[in-house]
Amino acid sequence: MKTYRLFLMIPLLWSCIGFAQDDLPTFTSREEIPEKYKWDLTPIYKDWKHWEQDVENIKSIYTQMASMEGTLGTNPQNLIDFVNLEEQAGKIGIKLFCYAYLFRSMDSRNPEANNRYQEINGVMSELSTKVSWVSPEMLSIPEEQMLKWVDENKELEPFRFGLTRMYRTQKYVLDTDTERILSYFSLPLSTAGNIYTELSTSDIKRQEVTLSDGRTLSMTPGNYSQVVTFSKNREDRKAAYEAFFQPYMDYENTYAAILNAVYQGDWASVKARGYNSYLQASLYYNDIPEEVYLNLIETAKTNTQPLRRYIDIRRKALGYDEYHPWDGSVSITEFEKVYSWDEASSLIIEAVEPLGKAYQDELKKCFAGGRIDVYETPGKEGGAYSMGVYGVHPYILMNYNGTMNHMFTLAHELGHNLHSIHSSQSQPHNSHRYSTFVAEVASIFNEHLLLDYMLKQSKDPNERIALLNQAIGNIVGTFYRQSLFADFELQVRTRAEEGQPINAPALNGIMAELNKTYNGDAVAHNEFASRTWAYVMHFFQLKYYVYQYATSYAASAHLFDQIVHGSKRERKAATEKYIELLRSGGSDFPINQLKKAGVDMTNPEVIKSVSRRLDQLVEQLEKELKAINKL
Template sequence: MATNKNLPKREEIDSKFKWKLEDIYSDISLWEKDFKKVKGIAIQIEGFKGKLAESPQMLLDCLKMCDELLSLNDKVFVYARMKRDEDNGNSTYQALTDRASTLATEVFAAISFIVPEMLNIPEDKLLSYANSDKELSVYLFMIQESLRQKEHVLSEKEEQILAMSSEVSSAAGDVFTMFNNADIKFPYIKDEEGEEVEVTKGRYIAFLESKDRRVRKDAFDVVYSTYSKVKNTLATTLTANVKKNRFYAMVRKYPSAIEASLDNDNVSVNVYNNLIETINNNLNLLDRYLKLRKKALKLDELHMYDLYVPMVEEFDKKIPYEEAKAIILEALKPLGEEYIGYLQKGLNSGWIDVYENEGKTSGAYAWGSYKTHPYVLLNYQNKINDVFTLAHEMGHALHSFYTNMTQPYVYSEYKIFVAEVASTVNESLLMRYLLPRAESKQEKAYLLNHYLEEFRGTVFRQTMFAEFEKIIHEKVEQGEALNAKELCDMYYQLNKKYFGETVNVDEDISMEWSRIPHFYSSFYVYKYATGFSAATAIAEKILTEGKPAVDKYIEFLKSGGSNYPIELLKIAGVDLSSPQPIQDALAVFEKTLDELEEILG
């Protein structure tokens, strides 16, 4: 297996391929200045305690100061963290990130009095404040949202205690993160050339994509046998996280952890259940895809370690970064001239950190703060997948750009429920652009398979994860204990349900729950599946309806967090309170599967 053994150092990367964090702070002294300013405002804002009911002006002044405090704190934190991400071995930015993290905890503790005290104002008086003052009316939705959740807001002192408990309550996730990222070590296996190579988490997927089935099986076996050796510890950390969720749900007077989590987005549990039910009712489509995979790979038996190897060989096509930019600009033209203008600006104005270097954070993300333009971290490798990643992350970046340009700070942070929509719309449009331009049957088959794999990983797999989370939380809420054996049994049965018709479901897969970080951000993964489905529907509308659909979509991008996620998606023409968008996305999956079956015969 080829590995890059000689990564360049940060200073060896050409500056034109680096993001310009100097757009945030030109030097650390300016960061230190804002760090001190945040501390000062955090102290100053406590002067509003006990005074919010005095007048509309007093409430407005407090809310405006809170916005200034949070937006400046975001800027301080984002800069420190992204500087660390350039080279995680840089002790200067390790220290800055630690300081920024501690500062954020202090900030949230300092403002924890605001909502409880605001909600102590009689509702009619509070609403009259908001409706009688033009500046305060900006906060009307935020106030209404706070009133909606009033029964779940505790006293000022209790809220402060909960804010201070955040670092302690994250212990289960922190322990898992340290174990999973720093301490766990896997054995060596022999690669395709017969050389001894250490299995790492980073190499694991590459091994599962190996054409050599022995390599795939060996990697699969050693990963899960390693996790299995500490299954009781990992069962304890996961159970502790579930109990944490139950504790916060009970403290805030919710019937269950899932209702507590979904209420933050004002999303009904029906949306969660509709997703699981609709996918369960369409597992025949997944089975059809798996049968095609088995046939394409010419296997007598399809095992769990055969699910990631490309069933269509990657066509030998290198796509340099500059070419990738040109492709994306063409592919996203259906989104209109304004969008393309902003996209060009982002691609050419120091928003993006392109290439891998020694110590750089792996993967990709889009980030930034209200006071800065968005930024994108890549580790570009000249592959077609990297082109999709660039389109994906620029979708996030322009969603934030439109939001920050249009909304006040209080509504600038859109919910995770809608966060994956803009990124996936871009990927869908890119796919629809590339397919008719494929230069060979192999290239077209590869692209179709890529799209189907996106569906499998984002819709089917994440829904299975969501179903597992629902089951384990219900067990704890019913007073049942969770242990390693029960977690393994439940997870194995889910895999049998989703894959068991065609796949020989290996016993080792029962340990997969133990290595999934998202299970420590509970009831999060279902949003990948709903977001992907919504984005698929929106992309279809853009391509078939043209400008009217584009205008609605841009309005959605501009809306940030100014309404509830379900309502925001309705602006773009998608109603996720119904299972229909999930069903429509599955129809696209089926159509794509039809095309690939026809090519592969």
């Protein structure tokens, strides 16, 4: 499961603890980094030769699958044989894709990695055409007959949910010939998203900034984060901010054209199937009511008073007349601490103790070496993500810089890892992949645990202020910021569906208006802030994804309260339900999975409770600041 910790890279409204840059190791190339801090991909494949062998294997399996056209409904044994082949192909396919993607992430300039990544995308597109007949043929089997076969054949039981779920989408599956034609467009429709990656990673020209201390730095994501987080010189932070976002402004028309291509292609695909909107198509398969999405964005933007109050408190604590985006990450306390990799690892392991020893033991394996790529190097993909490889183990990409934010990012991605591990251990391949709607619950839950643990350990008022800032920053970045992004995506996709132009002026206008809606006059106007849409990879590659950060924050907060508070018996029961949620993978609709775990996401109060929680934290922060005469 690939996931990204996007909001850490957008310096608008949160704060974190600082540290001395010299206290962490720095590397100019991957060769300098000790092996324990780098990925070991050999558990997937020993080398590209073995990868190539599996490319041929999966082609052979798909040929066998294709030969079964017209036979699936004749008897249950044919169906059993087919789903077993499909399961085998799925296991190989995820290894092929992940190996190529992970290799490319280590250095996007590597021509072999780029070629292999393009190759596997092409192969999978070609193979999908071979089996484009499957959905129509499956749906030609009456649902009653399918249920009877599943009930009578234990070999089909692991596939029950997937086999019966497809009847929900029956009216949106076309005839075999039309499905085959549509399959030809899968690769070209993904091209625009790949162009975005190349423009933003391989070809982007990072600007250099000469700081007040005489250093000249290229504004890579890592260097940029360092400056805006730790520099006390406001002009340095402003220069870094403007230099970082300048390339996105310089190529805003190109980025707008790419986004237009992505959204027009998406709309054409779902319109061909008869959906009313891309939102409906995105939510329908997982049976998520559209009201959940719409309620989220409406609730978030009508409950922004605690957010604006927080910004105003930061402005006063920093002593500024105006508050700007480059003021959003600098610490408002004098507390400074370095979090070495080993210290961060220990803190996270200790923090997850409420989930039990077995959970902690699995977490320790992630730190044993080969599973986390820790430090930033030239050409390496920015940000952070966790990618599960079924039958192997998950991998985490980091660009660790020792900040508190990065430590919480690590806890976040480890939550994804443990989710993937539990799911893969408990589910067959066909149902191990959990939906994106629940994907962020486990990751954000880990952040709650780490924050709670550190707040309980802290006696220093300055440290408590920094931790409260971290807690508030999580809400701002995970709930409010992602709700704003969800609103932006809905508005832009609606333009595509209504035939309105999607260009840079229109996109900038939508983002500027949303910034005003959320921040009011608390943040001064800035022309770069309206261009941040071009930086948000999710808009281009992970469609209707960002809202799930916000819904997941709300869900994980409820689960956290149940597991950490209450009686011993209640905590034990809540923990067992939570672990079962992780184990359930994609074996049920996500709304049902969360209900079983104790959270009803159709209840608007779940969403509203986040703004109430923010109000409480801001109140506590204000008291702490007054206690040390910072306000």
